[in-house]
Amino acid sequence: MPTRRSLIVAMLLLLPLAATAQNIPKQKGPARTIGLFDFMCLKQLPELELIERAAGFGEFDQLIGEDLEPYKPAVAAEKIFAWRYHDHGERYILVAQRGKAQSADVPDAPDFTGATKTSCSLLVPSESPDRLLGELTRLIGRAPDKNIQDGGTHIYGWVQKSAAVASYITYYTPEKAGERAGLTATLVIK
16 A cells, blocks of 8 residues: 555646645635645545545535535445535535545556545636636646547546556536536545
8 A cells, every 4th residue: 555655746746836835815716716626635635534624624514415415426435525615705516535446437547446546526616618727737737638528518637647546637617607617636546
């Protein structure tokens, strides 16, 4: 099993700029949204407890019961948490989960099927397509490895793999304003 240090190294390979001290901008906009994603998801993975603590510091409204149902994955997760919060008058949803990786989760790394998968997603309001892409690309430090259209959603993805850890960042952006965009960070650990 990889050590916490090896996991941090794997994430730093994917996110060379995330290691620098980053202040979350106070004003509304893409830099604030990506700063929140970086703080709540990227810097906390693979520890669900740290994500839960970050949500608690923000005094987010935890979703349970029927409110949690829309955010559950098709394959049951071992643990799943979700929170709703408002920022600058807009509603965000933070979802964190841990379970076993399915083959669809790691199509480019079939040897990771069945490994522990921890994900953190931030669902954000979408005012216009690709609004967050520039800030996310700047944070990661390189262009996406994947850039595809899937129906009414454009998907950008970044991948980093080692023998024991695969890390994925995915940005789902709808073509239509008013729908939710999604930022997801996933670590799959053998």
